Structure formats: structure tokens, C-alpha cells
Amino acid sequence: MVLNGRRILSNVISSQDDLHRRFGGVVPEIASRRHLEMINPIIDEALARAGVALTELEAIGVSYGPGLVGSLLVGVSTAKALAYALDVPLMAVNHLEGHIYANFLTGVVIVFPLLCLVVSGGHTSLIYMQNHGELTVLGRTRDDAAGEVFDKVARALSLGFPGGPAIAKLAQGGDAVAFSFPRALMGEEWQMDFSFSGLKTAVLNSIRREKEQGRQVKLEDLCASFQAAVVDVLVEKTALAARRYAVRQLLLAGGVAANSELRRSMFCRMEEEGVEVIVPPPQLCTDNGAMIGAAAYFALRRGRLAEPTLNAVANLMIDGA
Amino acid sequence: MFIWKSASSAQTREIARRLGEIVSAGTVLALDGELGAGKTVFAQGVALGLGVEEQVTSPSFVLMHIYQGRLLFYHFDFYRLDEEAELDSLGLEEYFDGESVVLVEWAGKFSDALPPTRLEITIVLDETGDEDARLLCVNPRGDLMSVILEEWSRRCCF
DSSP, X not given: OEETTTEESOOOOOOOHHHHHTTTSOOTTSOHHHHHHHHXXXXXXXXXXXXXXXXXXXXXXEEEESSOHHHHHHHHHXXXXXXXXXXXXXXXXXXXXXXXXXXXGSSXXXXXXEEEEEESSSOEEEEEEEETTXXXXXXXXXXXXXXXXXXXXXHHTTOOSSHHHHHHHHHTTSOTTSSOOOOTTOSGGGTTOBOOHHHHHHHHHHHHHHHHTTOOOOHHHHHXXXXXXXXXXXXXXXXXXXXXXXXXEEXXXXXXXXXXXXXXXXXXXXXXXXXXXXXXXXXXXXXXXXXXHHHHHXXXXXXXXXXXXXOOOTTOOSSOO | OEEEXXXXXXXXXXXXXXXXXXXXXXXXXXXXXXXXXXXXXXXHHHHHHTTOOSOOOOOTTTSEEEEESSSEEEEEEOTTOOSHHHHHTTTGXXXXXXXXXXXXETGXXXXXXXXXXXXXXXXXXOTTXXXXXXXXXXXXXXXXXXXXXXXXXXXXXX
């Protein structure tokens, strides 16, 4: 439940038990059947915590993609039924756009035009936002997402779940130049697209080489060098975009936004560029309902109502690109 | 069992592209190989051959991506799935509709959940080559898959 797009009245997340704890967060893509079981209790809980009656709702927003179609359909069908029954407007929100709007719930004043870097297990996208509803994807990953390589490297090193924080912790005591890992697609011709698959393979090769030569892998150094390679690319591409589009703010979104080295490095670099960096608290970085509510509020203000024929779109793009 | 040597990820992509050009509706490609072996690279090649214009990225975290080429292309990844129950909730069987092409990464984790007629491709490091060298081991299951493999191998005279 979100009031006026800026104040959270309640933000209930289905824990989905052990299934998701193992992944260190919500995995809404899993379990469309579980979605079906949970959606009504979640709505009741959200209303109860907000102290709001169902009939007091003034509008309803729902994420209709991208994602797994089965899970999306549960939400879309429920939202359509509710909006119809309550006779209130319905707004369709792009899930990725929702992540950007999580920043509107932080209390900070948002200034357009801005950049948003969405970094999670499933996405690595650099988005330019000129105004509400005017978004352009400047770059995205061509293979693996940043959070995904963190997870896979952690798995290769048997660091357990969740992999990202484990690597970040080890990296603190390591030498970031001990291993020289590739920074892919850094040339101007690649613009602002990302590629992390080659880095993943390079790290795996290093682990294998160390083992073959009977050397103990220096975990701290390996993690620090790997993390530095990911952070360097994210920061440099963002800086390139910030200059080119003369933005005043950068919003970080997605689970990897919680990485302290990324934050530190991004803050430093953006300070040079005169760009303010805004990061939502962790519970708003990962998937949640409040961010969809915030995005829906601003869509409502622009009169962007969804049709009653709204359907889930599994591979929904942010700007049709 | 049919084995290709691939010297690089570019060559793996090219071999896979030629498969993508000839696969028929209903083909299921079951991919295996350790982290970094090149499964997503292979999937990118198949998509290219199918005429998919979008950038094909790893579905490890979102579990599946859908692309439109000359046929619908469903790109699954079992990487994050550990229990049968998680797989069940995906509703996987609905995608084996005989009209699209389905590629599954980490297929060996739940091979029982796949149709019996499928092309199994395992990518392993080629110890005789350098770090980028791979062996693509192809195992056709079912007569139709043998026909596809035959056609595919005729198109890849490397």
C-alpha cells in the first residue's frame, strides 16, 4: 500500500519459506502455484498493516512483465478482478520500471533527467529517464547479469548462498590487483552494453589453473580482483552515460546495489561528475510491492490507465527496444 | 555419440547457429556442461540460426526467456532449481507443445522431466587444447533427432 507514490503504508513480501531464503531474497519467478495460494492472504495482510479497508483503495497497480508468465498472470488476473469489483483505475507497471520507482519511496527529491542502473541476478540495465514514463534503455548485458556472475563465482568457490555478500566480505581483505581479470566491452564502440560472461570464464580458468598447479587459491585476492572488475565496468559505463546525457542524479536499483564496494566506487566517481547518487534501503532494492505501487501512482497521475484486456507479457521491454 | 571440437566460443556459436537453421518445430535441446563451458553461447547460436533478432542473455536467474524467430524459442535454465517441486511450479510440460523449439541449460539436473525425444549436447573442456577449446558431445535420443544430427553435421564441415 502506497500513499501518493511516496509514502509506504505497508509492504508485505511473501517469504515463500525456505525456497527463497536459499536465494537470499524473493524469487517471484518460482512457484506460480504458490503465488496463487499466497496472493489473497498477502493482500489481506497488506491492508491490515496499512489500516486500510479494501473499499478505501483509490487505484491498483500490477506488474505485468517481464517475468514468468504463470506468476505474472496470477497478479494480473487478481488486480483486474479487484479493479473491476472496486471500480477503481488499474495501472500496468513494467517490473524494471518498478525498481526505479523504489527510489521515490526514499524521501529524497528526485530530479529529471536521471540515470538508473538496475543490477540484479536477472538484469544489468542502464536506463535514461527524461521524465515520468519517458525511459530509454542505454545499455544492457549481452550475456550474464552482474548479480548472476557473483552467484556463479561464489558457487565455483563453494561459498554458499547468497553468493554476492560472501564475495564482498572476502574481498574486503584482498588485493584487487592480484589477478588481472578482463573488463569487457569498454571501448566506445560498445556504447553502454555490458558483458560479464567472459569475466566469469576468466575467473573459473584462474581457479582451475591455481588448483592444477597445486596452489591454494587466495580467496580474498581472487574475490577482490573479481569484484573490482565488475565494479569498474559498471562505474565507468555509468560515468560515460552521465556525461553524455548530462544527468544530475543516478539511481541504483536491484540486489547488487547493496554491494558496498559498488556504492563506494560509484559515489566517488559520480562526485567527480557532479552527479548525486541515490540508493534505496536493501528491502526496497530487492523485489517488492511498494515499488510497483509507487510507479502505478505516477502512471495514474499521467492518466496512463491499463485496459481491461491487460495481459501478462513475459519478455516485456522497457521502451520497446 | 557425435563429437565436435570447438576452438573458441565464436566457433561454438557458429556450430550452434547451423543447428538453429535446421531444427524443426518441437525439437528439444538438452544442454549440459560446467559453469563457463559455453551453454549460453550455444543458445545464442541456436537463436541466431532461428532468426531471433533480440540479444539472447543468460536465463539463470529468471529461469526462462522467450524469443520469437521463425519459430518460438523457449530458453530455460535449471541452474537455480534444486528440487522437483520447484520444477513442477514452472509448468514446464506446457512448453513442450510441439510447435516451438525448447533449449534447456543444466538439463541433466532433471532429465526425467524432459520429453524422451531430444538432442542432448554436453559441452566439456578440451584438455588437449587451450583454455577456450571445447568438445561438443551430441547424443540424439529418438529417430527424429538422429535425422537432425545427420543434417546438422553435414552443414558443419570444420
